[in-house]
Amino acid sequence: MALKVNDKYLASFVSEHEYKGIQPAVTAAHETLAAKNGLGNDFLGWTTLPADYDKDEFARIKAAAEKIKKNSEVLIVIGIGGSYLGARAVIEAVKSSLYNSLKKDTPEIYFIGNTISPTYLNEVISLVEGRDFSVNIISKSGTTTEPALAFRVFRELLEKKYGADGAKERIFATTDAKKGTLKELSDKNGYETFVIPDNVGGRFSVLTAVGLLPIAVAGCDIDALMNGAAAAMNDYNDPDINKNDCYKYAALRNILYRKGRAVEMLVAYEPSFAMMNEWFKQ
Numbered sequence: 001m002a003l004k005v006n007d008k009y010l011a012s013f014v015s016e017h018e019y020k021g022i023q024p025a026v027t028a029a030h031e032t033l034a035a036k037n038g039l040g041n042d043f044l045g046w047t048t049l050p051a052d053y054d055k056d057e058f059a060r061i062k063a064a065a066e067k068i069k070k071n072s073e074v075l076i077v078i079g080i081g082g083s084y085l086g087a088r089a090v091i092e093a094v095k096s097s098l099y100n101s102l103k104k105d106t107p108e109i110y111f112i113g114n115t116i117s118p119t120y121l122n123e124v125i126s127l128v129e130g131r132d133f134s135v136n137i138i139s140k141s142g143t144t145t146e147p148a149l150a151f152r153v154f155r156e157l158l159e160k161k162y163g164a165d166g167a168k169e170r171i172f173a174t175t176d177a178k179k180g181t182l183k184e185l186s187d188k189n190g191y192e193t194f195v196i197p198d199n200v201g202g203r204f205s206v207l208t209a210v211g212l213l214p215i216a217v218a219g220c221d222i223d224a225l226m227n228g229a230a231a232a233m234n235d236y237n238d239p240d241i242n243k244n245d246c247y248k249y250a251a252l253r254n255i256l257y258r259k260g261r262a263v264e265m266l267v268a269y270e271p272s273f274a275m276m277n278e279w280f281k282q
Contacts, residue, residue, distance in 0.1 A: 005245045007252060014255050022251045023241055030239035030247070045199030049207050050229035057194060058226075061209055064172055064192060065216035069106055072134040072170070074127065077214045078113035078150045079138035083174075085282055086206025087111075087214040089275040094220050097271040106219040112154075113137075113147035121150065125157065133158075134170040138210055140196050142175060142182025164189075174209045203282045 007014075032038040033047055045052075068075055077084055088111055091099055100108040110124050135158060137151045158167035173186040174194045186193045194209030196202075205211060207229055216222045241248045253264065266277050 003245070005249045005252070007248070010252060013259070013261070014252060018255050019241075019251070022255060025254075026241055026247050026251050027239045043199055043201045043204075045197050046201070046204035046207070048233070049200065049204075050226055050233045053207070053226070054195070057209065058212070058222075060192075061194060061212050062216055062222065064194075065213060068134045068172075068217050069219075071132060072107050073131045074133040075107045075109045075214065075217050076124065076128070076133060076135045076154055077109060077111045077138065078135060078147050078154065079111070079174075079210070080114045080144060080146050082202025082205055082282060083138040083147070083210055084111045084114055085203070085275065085279040087211040089279040090206060090211065090215050090220065090225070091218045092272050092275045094215075095218055095272075097274060099218065104219070107134075107217055109214055109218055113150035116146055116149065121153065125153070128157070134172065136172045136174065136213055137182065138174040138196075139180075139182050140176050140202075141180045142185065143180075172213065174213065203279075206279075 033044065036044045036047075077087065091109065096102055100110070108127075110127060112121065112124050135151070135154050137147065139147045139151075142148065155167065155171065158170055161167075162170065168190045171186075171189075171191045172194065173182055173191045174196055175182040175186065177183075177195045177198070183193065185191075194213065196205060196210055197208055200208055202210070206215075207226065212222050212225075215225065236244050236246045238244045239247065241251050266280060268274055268277050
C-alpha cells in the first residue's frame, strides 16, 4: 500500500493559485537534481544510489552479515548522526523497537559512539560480558571524537577477549575508500572495510554499507530493500506535483514556510517509527 499525502485540511491555508504557481519552481529543482549541477552537487549520489551501487561490495556486505550472525551474539555499531540513525530507523521499523528484547535468531544490535556518556558506554560494555560480539565502526575520517573514543574501548575489549588475530575477524570498518585515520588503521590491522561513497552525505547513506551491514545483520532482506528503493526512485521521478507525492509534500511545506508557518510537528503513534522521526529530523 502506497502512502499518500493528505492535504484536505490545507484548503484554508494554501490557495489553488499558490499551489499551481509553485509548479515551475518544482520542475526547475527537479531538473537541477537530475543534471546534478546545482549547489551541493558533489553530494547527490543518493539520487541514483538504488540503481547505481557497487554490486561486488553489496555481495561482501551480505557475506559479512552472515559471518557476524554465525559467530556473534551481539553487534556493536559505532557511529554518530547519519552513520547510525538510518540503520536504526530501518531495523526498528521493519523489526521492532524492542528488537533486542525479542526472541530471534539474529544478534542483538547496540548503537554507540553518538554520545560521550560514560554511563551508557559502561552499560553496553556490561551487555557484551561473557558473550561473543563483533564491532562495526562507521566513520569517514576516523577522527570524530565520540565514535573514535567508543571504538578504542571496544577494540581493546575485542583484543583482550580474542587476541589481535581473532579481533581483526570481528571488526568491520565502514569508511573512506582511500584515505583517513580509520582506513589506514584498518589496512594496517587487516580489518574488512566497506566504503562510504564520497558523493553521499551521512544522512542519506542508509542504502550504502553505512546502513546495509547492520540492517542485514538484523535479518532484514537488503535485496528487497534495494529493489523497493529502485522502484521508488522510478515512481517519484515525475516533476508533476499532482503525480509525485514527494514533490507535492515539499511544495506544500514550502508554500506554508513562505507564509510564516515555519514549525512542523512530526508525530508517530507507533513506537517502531520513533527512530524514523529522529532520522527525518536530521
